[in-house]
Amino acid sequence: MLNNSPDIGIIILDFSYLVAAILFVIGLKLLSKPESARTGNLWAAAGMLLAMATTLLLHRDVHGNGIPVQNILVILLVIAAGTVAGWIMARKIRMTAMPQMVSFFNATGGAASGLVALMEYGNPDNSSMLVTLLGMTIGNIAFSGSIIAYGKLDGKVKDWFSPVMKYINLLMLLLTLALIIILMLSENRGSSANVLVYLLFAVALVYGVLFVMPIGGADMPVVISLLNSLTGIAAAMAGFIYNNQAMILGGILVGAAGTILTVLMCRAMNRSLLNVIIGAFGAGAAAAGEKTTGTIREISQGDAGILLNYSQQVVIIPGYGLAAAQAQHVCSELDKLLTDRGVEVKYAIHPVAGRMPGHMNVLLAEAHVPYEKLVEMDHINPDMPNVDVAVVIGANDVVNPAALNDPSAPIYGMPIIHAHEAKNIIVIKRGMGKGYAAIENELFFHEKTRMLFGNAKDVLQKLVAEIKSME
Amino acid sequence: MENILEFIYSFRQEIFIIILAVFLGMEVISNVPSVLHTPLMSGANAISGVIIIGGIILLGHADMSKISAPLILGIIAIFFATLNVAGGFVVTDRMLEMFKKRKKSSN
Numbered sequence A: 001m002l003n004n005s006p007d008i009g010i011i012i013l014d015f016s017y018l019v020a021a022i023l024f025v026i027g028l029k030l031l032s033k034p035e036s037a038r039t040g041n042l043w044a045a046a047g048m049l050l051a052m053a054t055t056l057l058l059h060r061d062v063h064g065n066g067i068p069v070q071n072i073l074v075i076l077l078v079i080a081a082g083t084v085a086g087w088i089m090a091r092k093i094r095m096t097a098m099p100q101m102v103s104f105f106n107a108t109g110g111a112a113s114g115l116v117a118l119m120e121y122g123n124p125d126n127s128s129m130l131v132t133l134l135g136m137t138i139g140n141i142a143f144s145g146s147i148i149a150y151g152k153l154d155g156k157v158k159d160w161f162s163p164v165m166k167y168i169n170l171l172m173l174l175l176t177l178a179l180i181i182i183l184m185l186s187e188n189r190g191s192s193a194n195v196l197v198y199l200l201f202a203v204a205l206v207y208g209v210l211f212v213m214p215i216g217g218a219d220m221p222v223v224i225s226l227l228n229s230l231t232g233i234a235a236a237m238a239g240f241i242y243n244n245q246a247m248i249l250g251g252i253l254v255g256a257a258g259t260i261l262t263v264l265m266c267r268a269m270n271r272s273l274l275n276v277i278i279g280a281f282g283a284g285a286a287a288a289g290e291k292t293t294g295t296i297r298e299i300s301q302g303d304a305g306i307l308l309n310y311s312q313q314v315v316i317i318p319g320y321g322l323a324a325a326q327a328q329h330v331c332s333e334l335d336k337l338l339t340d341r342g343v344e345v346k347y348a349i350h351p352v353a354g355r356m357p358g359h360m361n362v363l364l365a366e367a368h369v370p371y372e373k374l375v376e377m378d379h380i381n382p383d384m385p386n387v388d389v390a391v392v393i394g395a396n397d398v399v400n401p402a403a404l405n406d407p408s409a410p411i412y413g414m415p416i417i418h419a420h421e422a423k424n425i426i427v428i429k430r431g432m433g434k435g436y437a438a439i440e441n442e443l444f445f446h447e448k449t450r451m452l453f454g455n456a457k458d459v460l461q462k463l464v465a466e467i468k469s470m471e
Numbered sequence B: 001m002e003n004i005l006e007f008i009y010s011f012r013q014e015i016f017i018i019i020l021a022v023f024l025g026m027e028v029i030s031n032v033p034s035v036l037h038t039p040l041m042s043g044a045n046a047i048s049g050v051i052i053i054g055g056i057i058l059l060g061h062a063d064m065s066k067i068s069a070p071l072i073l074g075i076i077a078i079f080f081a082t083l084n085v086a087g088g089f090v091v092t093d094r095m096l097e098m099f100k101k102r103k104k105s106s107n
Helices: A008-031 A037-058 A069-092 A095-121 A129-153 A163-185 A196-212 A217-241 A245-269 A273-278 A280-285 A301-309 A320-324 A328-340 A359-366 A377-386 A456-468 B002-010 B012-029 B034-060 B069-106
Strands: A313-318 A344-349 A374-376 A389-393 A424-429 A449-453
Touching: A008 A037, A008 A245, A008 B012, A008 B034, A037 A069, A037 A245, A037 B034, A037 B069, A069 A095, A069 B034, A069 B069, A095 A129, A095 A196, A095 A217, A095 A359, A095 B034, A095 B069, A129 A163, A129 A196, A129 A217, A163 A196, A217 A245, A217 A273, A217 B034, A245 A273, A245 B012, A245 B034, A301 A328, A301 A389, A301 A424, A301 A449, A301 A456, A313 A328, A313 A359, A313 A377, A320 A328, A320 A359, A320 A456, A328 A344, A328 A359, A328 A456, A344 A359, A344 A377, A359 A374, A359 B034, A359 B069, A374 A377, A424 A456, A449 A456, B002 B012, B034 B069
Parallel strands: A313 A344, A313 A389, A344 A374, A389 A424, A424 A449
Antiparallel strands: none
16 A cells, blocks of 8 residues: 555545445435435435546556546446446336346346456455455356346246256355355465356356246245345445445445345245245145135126226235236226226235336336325235225235135245135136146135136226226 | 454454444335335345446556456446446336326326
8 A cells, every 4th residue: 555645536536435325325215215216316326426427537546546548538438338228228118027127237237246356356456355256256146147037027038947956056056155265265366367266257157047047936026136135245345345435335235225125025925035045935836725626707897897887995906917918007097997986996015916026016107006096915904804896917826815724835824915805806817827836726716706817908908998888 | 263353354444334334224225115115126226336436447447558358348347337327227217207297197
């Protein structure tokens, strides 16, 4: 370290990192309240812009050299290209494809961390090897994991589960840790000539793929928030390399936020994180749930229309099927139509409905459903017995009463929306396929339940037409 | 053992920051209504693009006179990080804009 008298530029730079960190904290705080969320996002963005600008202008390496003008120009060019590309993607993406988009952006952040750490590994001035290796490993896992998550959400990658995966993944994890330890103990650590570092780079990428591969369906919200948290931690690790407080604080904040979301999602399914990662859901499910039998009762569009039209209170319970069929707009149309006729319409939102945390909220927001109408599970359940009709649209496990009364069911103990307590239940479903947990849903066989088979969008459109024709 | 202690000592300030940041993060995010889960995740995701600072430092001090690994990978890293930052904040804003519009129309 040079022992110069404190340079005014460095003081300003450090101070700007402090301000950026404060802006991140304020931004996240505001983001957690509906009224202020949008402002919060802008504050956080301002913090990022500030840290980027001051780094570009004021950063000095350990030898006291600033960033040369030509480097600044190249960096600005790359940033401009990235901003335009990111902007266009973020603007063009359909709202229904939002989970994919978030995963994709998370992947890019992870990749950047992995690459920066890899390059810093060979830097002779870098004295923090452990965090460098951890940053690279975690960043790469977050990158390849998020790409697989992106592929799954986009329907390009299928879930692939085999009981052996558990052991392979455990082995991969051990291999990753072993490589980090060997690299830390090796003679020529910190030399880019050490091929083991590239092996670690590759192993981390493969591990990310294998780790997300078996997880799917209803577990996606957990994985996505977990990957999000990993990207934050990777950025924080890289922050150690540069002793950069803005990076450390920003990264850890994201890590903590992601962890909280992950825990929330796990709790909403009454499963441990380990259980989700190992993917025991798919495995244990086959044994249970064979005993539910009964008669499936269908209902005609006309009868369903009449039932809804003459109800006082209707609760719509959306699931992934609503998103898959892109039926949010027609759903909102049905809601408006019924509301105009004096029916009280609400939506019951399960925390893990859909493929990412809050998926249903975003989807319905796009269709201009006022968010006062979206009621969280715990708040709507006490009212369910007073509800005339519960309309289940493309949801399955989150309304399965087996979670309450069948200790042998794999989802036993998972909090559910008490659709079965409503006076009537209409289930809109493509077919008699099982939910993600691969078990029968006794709700569908309930004497109060009527099934409307078909694509959610088509069914709802016909239903809207039917109700419109009634005076 | 001595190495570990040395390591902890050399990072005492950062470890301090981390521990406080974890508590801060927990405090700031807890009790988030589910309506904000996605925007919060996506906004936090954009903040994790703070790795762009690392990319700027890396590329900023890279030798521009010849094509080298830090140059190429630095460019890729900054491009990716910018996608994360710009895309993340814009997509979050777009989501939250919908929430806002909706609120107005319902009032």
